[in-house]
Amino acid sequence: MSFKIVVLAKQVPDTRNVGKDAMKADGTVNRAALPAIYNPEDLNALEQALRLKSKIEGATVHILTMGPARAAEIIRESMYRGADGGYLLSGREFAGSDTLATSYALACAIRKIGKVDLILCGRQAIDGDTAQVGPQVAEKLGLPQITYAEEILDLSDNKITVKRRLERGVEVVRGSLPMVVTVDGSAPNCRTRHAKLTLKYKHAATPSERQESGSDYTNLYDAHPYLNITEWGVSDIEHDIQWLGLTGSPTKVKQIENVVFTAKESKRLTATDVEIEDLMKELIANHTIG
Amino acid sequence: MNNIFVYLEIEDGIVGDVSLELLTKGRSLAKQLNCKLEAVAAGYKLDGIGAQVFPFGVDVLHVADDKRLFPYTSLPHTSLLVNLFKEEKPQIALMGATSIGRDLGPRVSSALFSGLTADCTSLEIGTYEDKKAGKVYDNLLYQIRPAFGGNIVATIVNPDCRPQMATVREGVMKKEIKDAKFVGKTRKLEVAKYVADTDFVVEVIERHMEKSKLNIKGAPIIVSGGYGVGSADNFKLLHELAATLGGEVGASRAAVDAGFSEHARQIGQTGTTVRPKLYIACGISGQIQHIAGMQESAIIIAINNDPKAPINQIADYVITGTVEEVLPKMIKFYKKNSK
Numbered sequence: 001m002s003f004k005i006v007v008l009a010k011q012v013p014d015t016r017n018v019g020k021d022a023m024k025a026d027g028t029v030n031r032a033a034l035p036a037i038y039n040p041e042d043l044n045a046l047e048q049a050l051r052l053k054s055k056i057e058g059a060t061v062h063i064l065t066m067g068p069a070r071a072a073e074i075i076r077e078s079m080y081r082g083a084d085g086g087y088l089l090s091g092r093e094f095a096g097s098d099t100l101a102t103s104y105a106l107a108c109a110i111r112k113i114g115k116v117d118l119i120l121c122g123r124q125a126i127d128g129d130t131a132q133v134g135p136q137v138a139e140k141l142g143l144p145q146i147t148y149a150e151e152i153l154d155l156s157d158n159k160i161t162v163k164r165r166l167e168r169g170v171e172v173v174r175g176s177l178p179m180v181v182t183v184d185g186s187a188p189n190c191r192t193r194h195a196k197l198t199l200k201y202k203h204a205a206t207p208s209e210r211q212e213s214g215s216d217y218t219n220l221y222d223a224h225p226y227l228n229i230t231e232w233g234v235s236d237i238e239h240d241i242q243w244l245g246l247t248g249s250p251t252k253v254k255q256i257e258n259v260v261f262t263a264k265e266s267k268r269l270t271a272t273d274v275e276i277e278d279l280m281k282e283l284i285a286n287h288t289i290g
Numbered sequence: 291m292n293n294i295f296v297y298l299e300i301e302d303g304i305v306g307d308v309s310l311e312l313l314t315k316g317r318s319l320a321k322q323l324n325c326k327l328e329a330v331a332a333g334y335k336l337d338g339i340g341a342q343v344f345p346f347g348v349d350v351l352h353v354a355d356d357k358r359l360f361p362y363t364s365l366p367h368t369s370l371l372v373n374l375f376k377e378e379k380p381q382i383a384l385m386g387a388t389s390i391g392r393d394l395g396p397r398v399s400s401a402l403f404s405g406l407t408a409d410c411t412s413l414e415i416g417t418y419e420d421k422k423a424g425k426v427y428d429n430l431l432y433q434i435r436p437a438f439g440g441n442i443v444a445t446i447v448n449p450d451c452r453p454q455m456a457t458v459r460e461g462v463m464k465k466e467i468k469d470a471k472f473v474g475k476t477r478k479l480e481v482a483k484y485v486a487d488t489d490f491v492v493e494v495i496e497r498h499m500e501k502s503k504l505n506i507k508g509a510p511i512i513v514s515g516g517y518g519v520g521s522a523d524n525f526k527l528l529h530e531l532a533a534t535l536g537g538e539v540g541a542s543r544a545a546v547d548a549g550f551s552e553h554a555r556q557i558g559q560t561g562t563t564v565r566p567k568l569y570i571a572c573g574i575s576g577q578i579q580h581i582a583g584m585q586e587s588a589i590i591i592a593i594n595n596d597p598k599a600p601i602n603q604i605a606d607y608v609i610t611g612t613v614e615e616v617l618p619k620m621i622k623f624y625k626k627n628s629k
Contacts, residue, residue, distance in 0.1 A: 015438055100400060127438060129560055130408040132396035135364070139400035144491045145364050147393045161495070166389040167554075168301075169499035171361070175492035186553075250405030250451040254418055254432065256444050263603040266592075271611030277623040279591075279607060288568050288589055289511065289535050290628045 003059040005049045006113060008106060008121035008137065009042035009078065011071040015126050038074045041122025043190035045183040048152050049120050050082045050191065056155065060084045064109055066094055066102060072206045075229050079201040080193040086229055087113065088206055093234040093245050099128070101248035103136035108237040110141060118160070119180045123148060134182035144175050147182045206231040291378065293326040293350075294319055295453065297371065297385040297394065298343065300333045300360075301499060305342045308386035308460035313346035315413055315463045316384055322415050323429055325381070326350060332370050334360040340476050347468035349475065356481040358490055361497055362390050365489040368397045373484040375402060380453040382431050384413075387457035395457050405448035406455040407433035409559060411462055411582055418447045425449075431456065436559045436579050443578070461507045461563040504538065504554050511537030511568045514557055514584070517544035518573025518594065519613050525550050527617040528572060534621050540564065542580045558583035572613045576601025593617075 013034035046061075053059045063078045063086035065071050075086030089109050097105065110116055119138075124131035131147070138145035150165040153172065160179055164171045165186045203220060206229045210217065221227055234244065242248060269275045284290040294316045299306035313329065320327040326349040331339045336355045343351060354370050371394070375383065383398075385391035387409045399406035412434040418427045431454040433446040448454040506512065513532040515525055525539070532539045541551035543558055557564055558580040569587035574580060576592075576599055584590070585604055592605035593616050602608045609616055 013438075015441065098405065099396065100403065100405065103400060128408075130396075131392045132399070132406060132408060135393060135396035136400040139368075139397045145393070145397070146492060147364075148389050164389075166499075169497070171494055171498075172496035173363070173492050173494050250399075250403060250448050251407060251433075251446050252418075252420075252449060254445040254447045256437075256442050258442060264590075264606060266602060266605050266608045268597075269607060269609045271609060271615045271619065273619060273623075276609070276616065276619040277627070279609075280620060280623040281627050283568070283589075284624070284627055289624065 001058045003052075003056045003118075004113075004116050005052060005059060005061045005118045005120060006110060006116050007042065007046050007049050007061060007063050007078070007083070008119065008133070009046065009063050009065050009074050010039045010122075010125045011036050011065065011067050011074045012039045012125050012127040013037075036070065036073070038077055039122055039125045039127075041124060041183060041185050042074075043122070044185055044187040045120040045122050045181075046078055046081065046083065047188055047190040048149070048181075048183055049118075052118070052152065052155060053082065062086050062113070064089065064106060064113070066090070066097075066105055066109075069206065069208045069212070072209055072229055072231075076201060076204050077193075079204055080198040081191055082194060082197060085226065088229060088231045089237070090208075090231060091233040093241070096246035096249060097244070098249035098251045099130055099132035100136055100250060101244055101246075103133050103140055104243045104248055105237070105239070106133070106137050107140035108239045109232060110137070112232070112237050117177050118155075119143070119178070121180070121182055123182045123184050131182070134180055138180035141180070143178055143180050145180045145182070146173055146175060148184045149181050150184050150187050152181070201227065203227050204229055292381045293328050293378070294323070294382040294384070295375070295378070295380040296327070296329045297383070297391065298329050298331045298339065299386050299388060299390055300331060300336070300339065303335060303338050305331075305339060306386065306388070306460070307465060308388060308391075308458070310343070310346060311460065311463040311465045312384045312386065312458060313343060313348060314466045314468075315458070316382075317347040317468055319382065319413065319415060319431070320347075323381070328352065328378070328380070330354070330371065330374065332359045332367055333362075340473070344473045345467045345470045347472060347474075351474060351476045352479055353476060354479045354481050354484065356485075359481070359485075361494050362394075363490070363492045363494065364393055364397060365491060366485045367394050368401065369485045369489050370479075370481070371398045372401045374479070375453060383453040383455045385455075385457050387459040391457045395455060399455050402451075402453070404451040404453055404455055405446070406457070407435060407446045408457050410435045410456045410458050411443075411559065411563075413456060413458070418449055420449060430454070436582055441578060459559075459563065506538050506540055506555060506557065506562050507564060509538035509564070510566050511535050511570075512540045512557070512564055512566045512584075512587070513537055513570045513572065514540035514542065514574060515545050515551065515572045515613070516542040516574030516580070517548055517550075518575065518596075519545060519550060520573065522550045524613055527613060531570070531617050531621055534624055535568075537566070537568070540584075542574050542577070544577075571601055571605070572617065574601050575599045576604070
């Protein structure tokens with residue numbers, strides 16, 4: 001029996017470690033100065049997928065990502081940790097997509113993949129924090145959704161039981177497959193790379209990457225078909241162009257600004273006893289504390 | 291037609307603060323746009339909802355009362371809103387950026403092909419010029435939110451699609467009663483007309499909701515720590531100071547990510563927005579995403595090693611020093627001088 005799991009993942013700029021050169025003088029983001037990483041909650045989703053793979057006979061885990069050519073890095077990274085392969089959706093037609101256009105493109109790619117039993121993804125990506133793509137992909141595919149998953153408790157008889165972590169509590173819900181499940185950051189961290197798998201998949205590449213590298217390893221890829229990472233452009237998926245990229249994005253960015261907060265005139269203090277004591281006295285006197 | 295709709299979050303028959311805050315904002319937007327404010331209540335045993343929301347100036351309350359609509363599940367509430375919105379054609383739809391609103395909003399926006407902006411920190415009305423198409427749009431909703439980890443603030447508009455949808459976190463907008471005696475119109479919805487039996491595909495087996503033990507939003511004094519605090523152990527000093535002053539402990543996203551503090555304490559764009567009378571920021575550099583959640587504090591004290599930390603710009607008092615050095619002194623001199 002086969003059981004196909006697709007994990008939606010995204011390569012994101014590491015917005016958590018923004019250095020001083022992250023912003024250009026004109027107030028735009030200097031993407032080159034930010035390292036590209038595997039979106040953290042997508043790794044939580046990958047871990048849930050890999051746990052199911054070890055429990056369900058014949059289960060496979062594939063990554064689907066949309067992004068530039070270098071986004072194939074996260075597919076390889078997933079393979080080092082136990083995924084079977086992946087699909088990269090790439091092309092300038094997808095540029096400028098908001099969450100809705102992104103979801104449409106991903107939904108088209110999932111239809112192309114064929115019969116999928118379970119779609120997992122991180123709750124949200126750290127570059128936008130919107131948490132919209134999971135539910136929107138589900139809606140586009142006409143599938144139900146379970147968001148904020150912390151743990152997949154059971155998967156049997158075509159039903160999935162999930163513990164959800166909500167801001168004010170927990171919930172256990174059950175629904176029939178196929179299903180879209182978005183995984184919360186409170187779920188277990190992803191396992192690290194497996195040494196043997198890392199060796200095995202070291203040369204896994206998309207056709208563009210192979211072309212880019214210039215070296216002729218044709219024999220290698222013919223002998224080891226699992227090293228081929230699937231790469232799809234817009235012509236590979238069945239789509240209606242009006243729902244893709246900028247035209248498929250109902251939200252428009254009117255303005256982006258680097259916020260400068262109105263500076264207050266601050267009192268500068270040092271950590272000496274006298275200055276701290278004076279401060280505490282002042283705060284007590286004006287009834288801020290006490 | 292073309293009114294402003296707010297989706298109400300209801301737990302145990304009580305409308306959530308986040309929804310009342312959105313009604314307050316919705317009321318002022320409706321006044322600007324000269325349209326009505328409407329609210330949608332979906333759940334079970336909803337007789338008491340009107341009395342809770344009418345004082346906020348709700349002109350029309352749509353009630354979908356059905357046992358199967360509580361607790362919330364995605365598809366039935368989505369169908370209800372999608373079909374209601376197709377009928378009523380709102381120009382703006384607002385919901386909480388909560389685990390319900392962030393589950394429901396994207397699904398509704400996808401079904402209606404209308405744009406949704408998550409976690410807005412400000413909503414305004416204004417014009418937009420599409421230079422390429424040579425069109426000018428009046429009275430659009432400016433959906434303003436920090437983006438890119440809070441390093442920029444973006445103003446988003448949905449020129450062509452309706453409703454213009456936005457989610458807002460609890461505590462970001464102010465909650466204010468408009469008229470305690472005001473009573474709007476109640477419209478009972480025939481649920482079967484909006485929600486199909488096949489929508490009930492996800493079943494809630496267990497549910498444990500707690501009233502949040504922490505009350506960061508309501509705390510008059512907040513001692514908040516960032517990555518610069520250095521360790522979970524050093525956070526104990528913050529708890530000690532907070533306990534001494536009668537306040538709560540908050541944290542920046544970096545401190546929560548590093549495991550120094552729990553997520554429920556996170557202050558900022560992806561956490562809680564607070565307006566205490568005293569905010570003591572310890573080892574917080576001051577990323578915009580954090581400042582957006584605390585800048586309205588009455589008095590801000592920044593304690594930081596780095597005299598050039600961005601947070602110092604908005605602080606009333608800047609103490610250059612380490613947390614280990616400064617906090618014990620604050621505790622000592624508060625105890626010495628109080629009473």
